[in-house]
Amino acid sequence: MVAGNGVIEGMLFDLDGTLCNTHEANFESYSRALADFGISLDRPAFDAMIGLPASVFVPRFAPMLTETEVSRVLAVKAEYFTDALTLIQPNRPLIAFLRSIRAHHTTALVTTSRRVNATRVLGHIGISDQFDHLVFAEDVTKAKPDPEAYLLALDLCRLDPAKTIAFEDSPTGVAAAEAAGVRVVCVRCED
DSSP states (O other), rough: EEEETTOOEEEETTTTTTEEOHHHHHHHHHHHHTTTOOOOOOOOHHHTTTSSHHHHHHHHOOOOOHHHHHHHHHHHHHHHHHHGGGGGOHHHHHHHHHHHTTTTTTEEOSSSSOOOHHHHHHHHTTTTTSSSSEOOOOOSSSSSSSHHHHHHHHHHHHHHHGEEEEOOSSSHHHHHHHHHOEEEEEEOOHH
16 A cells, blocks of 8 residues: 555554444443433533543533542443443444455554453454554543554554554544644544
8 A cells, every 4th residue: 555655554543433333332331320420411412522532521521520430430331331332333344454454564553442441342343453552541641632642653563654544533533643643544433
């Protein structure tokens, strides 16, 4: 695969909304977790938060919760998420593409999802072994749209941004990859 003045050596993939549609599973899990604290999750508000990490949007939904309670919501959500895995829809064409390029390209997952949830999703959709490196929410201090996660993936993979492509679905993800100097293919994961 050639782009611009060189051969593409690496491909970086977002998870939620890109490699699979986890929106319903996440909504179900967060709804249950917040309900445990007496908070009702508003669907349009949740939909508007696509691409933001939980550490940012949970306090927006529930500003009355302490930092400790927010951490507890995230832990309970992770437990409920296991029950919701059947709601996840894999992006079969993109996964087939990932498998087809895997032998000749360096690949990395770059997600704002927490490690516990993302590894469950990867296992559920059968692609845990398709990446040279994995970058999760816990691996960075600044979430997308900050480029930190993409810069870390580039460093771990020893990739030149000019010879790398990112696959993203959200404006925050696209902004993060572009700020790291990586070209982006915008993906829409259908239900």
